[in-house]
Amino acid sequence: MKKLPILFILVCLLGLSTLTIAQDTPEEQGISSRSIVEFFEALEKAQPDALHSVMIRRHGLIVSQGWWAPYAPETPHLLWSLSKSFTSTAIGLAQDEGLLSIDDLVISFFPEDIPEELSSNLKAMRISDLLRMNTGQAVEPSFRNMQSDNWVEAFLAHKVDYKPGTHFKYNSMATYMCSAILQKVTGMTMVDYLSPRLFEPLGIQKPTWETDPKGINVGGWGLSVRTEDISKLGQLYLQKGNWEGKQLLSEAWVEAATSNQTSNGSNPESDWDQGYGYQFWQCRYNAYRGDGAFGQYCLVMPEQDAVIAITAGSDNLQGILDVVWEYLLPAMKEGSLPRDDAGLELLHQKQQGLAISYVAGEESSPLASDISGKVYHFEENTRSIKSISFNFESSPVDITISTDQGERTINAAFSHMEKGTMPNPSLVSDKVAVNGAWENPDTYVINLIYYETPQSVKHTFTFKENSLLWDTENKASFGSRKARQLKATL
Known part of the structure; x- marks a missing residue:
């Protein structure tokens, strides 16, 4: 034994x-x-x-x-699509309670949102098809390109090319529909429904979940625990x-x-x-x-x-x-x-001893005192950044960025990660830990780790005689990792 x-x-x-x-x-x-x-x-x-x-x-x-x-x-850490397994659990609990069956037809929950012309494939779609990624949609509806605040209506309007249950196609909006169905039958968001049934019994404290414009937890992503x-x-x-x-x-x-x-x-x-x-x-x-x-x-x-x-x-x-x-x-x-x-x-x-590596380089540069306090102005750009200045006399280094929304200061430490905030519209958390170093005498590099998400951003500032080049590289990015280089002058 x-x-x-x-x-x-x-x-x-x-x-x-x-x-x-x-x-x-x-x-x-x-x-x-x-x-x-x-x-x-x-x-x-x-x-x-x-x-x-x-x-x-x-x-x-x-x-x-x-x-x-x-x-x-x-x-907490943003789970992205690992959130789907929690959504599946909620559907299982709801079926156990007799609130729904995974054999229920999807359109039966949303008579007010169905398109005027119903295809036979859409009529046949069931909750089980949502769960198995077998909706029959050849192209996944994208929440990033959603033109309407009514995501349910947009999903139901999306073409269903195949008979549901016959083709596997990974589909995060299908999981969103599971969340929308749960909220429709219970009157509660996914978080509220799961709190007494899953989160509290397991001791999961303060879970947060992104919502759509109508207050429905998005289901397929967006949970942080x-x-x-x-x-x-x-x-x-x-x-x-x-x-x-x-x-x-x-x-x-x-x-x-x-x-x-x-x-x-x-x-x-x-x-x-x-x-x-x-x-x-x-x-x-x-x-x-x-x-x-x-x-x-x-x-x-x-x-x-x-x-x-x-x-x-x-x-x-x-x-x-x-x-x-x-x-x-x-x-x-x-x-x-x-x-x-x-x-x-x-x-x-x-x-x-586990830790993300610090930026490799030196704490200071011969250029630092000449650059410190000067304001670099940018040409018009898609990131709405107007100017940037560096205070290399302070420790940690102060980096002040001016945008259309106002000023924001980042503090970058050399021998540790300095915690602060930096808004990022694509992420659920603005909490960052920042480390920086001089990669060479004219190049200063900082690493912003959004430590409640998988994402981090490396910023490289290259100083010329009267100008600045700013390169940005995103780690763990769905799109292009490198942003367009910004140029600024004194």
Whole structure:
């Protein structure tokens, strides 16, 4: 019989939340601490400065967790499409309560929003087709190009080329429609509906979710929670919907949602070609996952009784999973391993030292005193930036930007990440951590990390005799990574 750790026993006796508090050594749960160190190092080597956090659960206990500063345990992280798995859970709960059936027709919920001419394909679309990404729409409706405040009406007006259920096409607006249906039948937003049914029982605190112009949580993206919260969702599914002895979600829903509901490819080496469930991707090695852009993962491994939660800002999503399969999967053994205090200390040191790299360069430059305080004026540009000035005499460096909306100052530190705010209309959070250095005598570089999202922005300022060139590069971007260069003069 497997021995239970003392902390686990004490938590149970006190009636506390075992999955929130209980932790154990990796060896006790069948994983070598040294193997986890190798896993972290392989991630960093394969994807420098791309990882934001990792939490590993085995047999229900946290055996390793780490955050790359400035990311931190208490900080929420934008999930992008990993939000879809939470939306799926809400639909499952609503079906369990008898509020809807996934066999219900989509148009039955929105008689006021259907187009005048109804195609036979639109008439046939069901909630199950939304969940399986089988709407029959050959082209995904784009919320970014939405011309109307009524997103439901726009979705229903979009051409349905194929019979629903016959063609897989990834479709975030299909997940939005699940949220709209839930709000229609309950009168509550997704967040309000899930709060007493999922968030509060699991101890998920202060979740936030983007909304459409009519106040509907967007469903397919836009949820922000902590890394631990991601792992709790995975643990709930691993336990077939049971949490601390209470069946929150039916076992039947968990089985259906995480099974192969539709084929989406044939490449045996790709974790995007193994099939799709109800807003969960099938993986190799009989695993499944919730999955968001730039490397947001809730990876559930039933055969290993493990859950891996990952947040990142990566452009190589398969690469992250490949490292899991190569290093972590074979490290999970049956039964406990011999105690390894030295290996455990190596792991603790590794976890405590995780951090995004600082900008490489010097703290000052011979040009700094000449430039400091001068105002550079820009030609008219699409970013509405009028001028910029630098105060290199201060520490951290003050960078003041004037736009059509007013002035904003960024503080860039050399030996640490200076926290502040910088609005970004495409992101849900304006909180940033900023580091800067002189890359060479005439080039100053700062890195803005939006540490509640996967995104970061590198700004390079090249100073000429009486002018300035400003280059911008976005990391973890849906569009072009590089913005058009701006030119300014004194």
